[in-house]
Amino acid sequence: MSKKRNTTLKELSKELSLSISTVSRALNDHPDISQSTKERVRKLAKQMNYVPNLFARGFRSRETHILGVIVPNISHLFTSTILKGILEEAELRGYRVIISESNNNEVKQVEMLNTMTQFGVDGVLMSLARKTTNVEEILKILNRIPIVLFDKVSSKIPCTQIVINEEEAAFNAVEHLIELGKQRIAIIKETENSYNSEKRYAGYLRALNQYGIPVRDKLILSTEDISLGNGRRLTNILLSMKKRPDAIFAITDNAAIGAIKALHKFKVKIPEEIAVVGFSNSINSTIVSPALTTVDQPGDKIGRTAVRFLIQELENPTNDVMTKTVEIKTSLIVRDSSLMV
Amino acid sequence: MSKKRNTTLKELSKELSLSISTVSRALNDHPDISQSTKERVRKLAKQMNYVPNLFARGFRSRETHILGVIVPNISHLFTSTILKGILEEAELRGYRVIISESNNNEVKQVEMLNTMTQFGVDGVLMSLARKTTNVEEILKILNRIPIVLFDKVSSKIPCTQIVINEEEAAFNAVEHLIELGKQRIAIIKETENSYNSEKRYAGYLRALNQYGIPVRDKLILSTEDISLGNGRRLTNILLSMKKRPDAIFAITDNAAIGAIKALHKFKVKIPEEIAVVGFSNSINSTIVSPALTTVDQPGDKIGRTAVRFLIQELENPTNDVMTKTVEIKTSLIVRDSSLMV
């Protein structure tokens, strides 16, 4: 169990009666070294189970080939799907990944960012904590190492940002409802202006405008915490109106499922009386009945793209720090909650 | 953007007209150093934003304070809950965490294990890939660094193993059904003898025996892939019997939800005619209707416990590698699918 030391270059060189540098070069396939020597070295290295000490290497070259990832909450399906993409793409490109959680705590987020740079990660992938307002510290760190934001991003931080095309996705969802013949389309969104909520709301408005449907304030409901419970609560409010909506667009699946539960309780027919569309394509959307029409966000693609852009920056360093937004396409998955036959 | 070098001990020492060693000791609170010097050093260190180069440190001390984690699939709620626990506990104890996915691929699993040790992690937390049979490579690595297994474990690997008390959890679930007055309790389990499935099946058998209920082969159904679809399919088989069961215990929530869907289709009353119990307490279990009675597995506790045991081993190294199984308690969450009034 005690940590046996690994074979080192020195040991190899002694065994082969070569210098350390020759052995090092041989293993790194340096052109100066003769073929025969290379083969001898490689053979013995394999035999003696040599593995380079990455610490010594990283220590010298100041490159660790480690990427840091900071997310608000790892046990969230969408997040872990993104992480999956990150892990896969990083591995493919020879990088290792350290993951941390900010727990939606801004202070902790900066702390993690600091220990990660201290640790020597080559770059950081980050999804911002909710209500991140003080970006100063982050900007400081951005001066030292490249950061790529994904999912929860902020225009205040000048760097590459990978997001889904929230606005268009919402537009498509609402357009779909309009094409069903719905005219009084309610939206359930977040109160505080998170990037996502804002964009989705914008898409909602654009769809209504484009199709010449009046925007009715009464049908625009907001909540601090966009949860299943609140989806249900707000739907109850909608049902108590004298003129009920004929469709509900909830900006998260959970809220949409809450809506369905509420509609169920009051025996409202879905989608005939009121159609429902959510956002995320979480597993639950297929479990609820009727199955929920929702926007599929390709999480792993976001992850992969983020890694790709970060590595691109790492390997072609430039000094101009600038905002660059990359939008990942989504698709609308139509299910029973908006399927009119 | 270009990687500015960090402040080093050398720079601090020059500024303070002290030697590097004195500065180092001052920062590490060595008793040899006078209070006044310590304060001077600390002050400047803070001012110049000094952070120790962890690579140089780890390189020298051969301790990285990094734990490696290998899981079959990160985007699985239970897994990511465990990861959450691991991250929290590790952070609390000053360790960082590198996560990798084996994708249930045995070869890749060993590969990851190798690159992790090469990288210099102090220890590894691992949940085994499905059908892990060739443990030889793993045993080799176990000789070099400590490993703690969790969730998907194997008795062939002599190390600490953190699992939930599968058998007892299943026993409690079935006992609960018996107490409802159910007598013909079917089980939906896995064909291949995975650790989890086997234990849960054992709990089922023990409960029946203890209450003197005959075990009927016809009510014991197995499937390769314990999915929602297969839960539905097997339930259809149960419904086609001349003597139907009066309860179904599915060893995963997904299979249980499949069962509920099937029962729904045939208008079987849940739980009056047939009660259903699942296993996992996944989010879906509250979304399906009726809400599913299920076994809650405290994922974060598993994660925290695993970290605790690993660090314990790291900090008190012993040479005796031995199996030690730690069981985490579960609890049965009773919901509508088995709630008889």
Place this chain on the structure above:
DNA sequence: AATTTCTATGCAAACGTTTGCACAAACGTT
């Protein structure tokens, strides 16, 4: 006053790797 003990500090080696430079040996060219 001479000695010992203590306190605070500095020197230098070590960790394993990479790499600029030097340099022998072998070869090719006049």
Place this chain on the structure above:
DNA sequence: AACGTTTGTGCAAACGTTTGCATAGAAATT
């Protein structure tokens, strides 16, 4: 035969930290 070129190898420094040992000066003891 003398010179330049190429090829393969080795020397030694560097990265930033920790730490055993040495030591200078102060304080305490004789």
